[in-house]
Amino acid sequence: GESVGLHLPTLSVQEGDNSIINCAYSNSASDYFIWYKQESGKGPQFIIDIRSNMDKRQGQRVTVLLNKTVKHLSLQIAATQPGDSAVYFCAENVQGAQKLVFGQGTRLTINP
Amino acid sequence: GAVVSQHPSRVICKSGTSVKIECRSLDFQATTMFWYRQFPKQSLMLMATSNEGSKATYEQGVEKDKFLINHASLTLSTLTVTSAHPEDSSFYICSARSLPLTTSTDTQYFGPGTRLTVL
Numbered sequence: 001g002e003s004v005g006l007h008l009p010t011l012s013v014q015e016g017d018n019s020i021i022n023c024a025y026s027n028s029a030s031d032y033f034i035w036y037k038q039e040s041g042k043g044p045q046f047i048i049d050i051r052s053n054m055d056k057r058q059g060q061r062v063t064v065l066l067n068k069t070v071k072h073l074s075l076q077i078a079a080t081q082p083g084d085s086a087v088y089f090c091a092e093n094v095q096g097a098q099k100l101v102f103g104q105g106t107r108l109t110i111n112p
Numbered sequence: 113g114a115v116v117s118q119h120p121s122r123v124i125c126k127s128g129t130s131v132k133i134e135c136r137s138l139d140f141q142a143t144t145m146f147w148y149r150q151f152p153k154q155s156l157m158l159m160a161t162s163n164e165g166s167k168a169t170y171e172q173g174v175e176k177d178k179f180l181i182n183h184a185s186l187t188l189s190t191l192t193v194t195s196a197h198p199e200d201s202s203f204y205i206c207s208a209r210s211l212p213l214t215t216s217t218d219t220q221y222f223g224p225g226t227r228l229t230v231l
Binding site: 041 | 116118144146154155156157158161203205207219220221222223224225227
């Protein structure tokens with residue numbers, strides 16, 4: 001069935017280092033993927049998205065990589081800052097389903 | 113742009129009462145709004161999809177008579193939790209998807225969430 005999962009439930013990195021958050025998805029019909037950041041007690045905040053006809057997209061300090069062969073998605077955060085501490089969710093849009101399926105989330109903590 | 117608000121942000125009610133949560137798109141028109149529920153340390157679970165002017169589509173296992181959704185305009189959707197019980201305590205989050213002219217047709221913008229506690 002449809003599912004989006006994350007390889008690591010928690011990730012701890014040193015401030016200034018790069019962070020890589022991974023996500024596996026199972027539906028090959030998914031045509032659009034989004035990364036969201038959720039801080040405690042708040043709603044998810046859009047970070048970056050990528051369509052299935054792309055394999056890489058860059059934003060400000062963030063890069064999303066899509067590997068359709070192995071159904072894998074990753075979010076790279078450059079020079080991680082304390083403000084990056086949050087739970088990160090990947091979500092997939094299944095073509096024709098008109099809805100998002102969320103992964104379980106990875107909590108990113110930053111060590112000073 | 114693309115701001116979604118929710119009201120109230122936090123509500124505490126007694127068991128058996130009904131609670132209404134509002135979701136508004138402030139600077140864009142939303143053809144579709146979504147309602148999610150999130151338990152502590154868990155992911156978002158889609159409850160229902162709401163299109164303006166039509167009945168909501170509920171996900172499997174979500175009671176439509178308990179979670180009433182109204183999407184009366186392109187900027188407002190409401191979720192009413194009827195006869196709330198302690199097990200309905202959760203974080204309820206709405207999102208809105210905009211019309212093509214404003215931003216990506218597939219991007220959902222989320223509200224800040226409403227924390228419901230049923231005593």
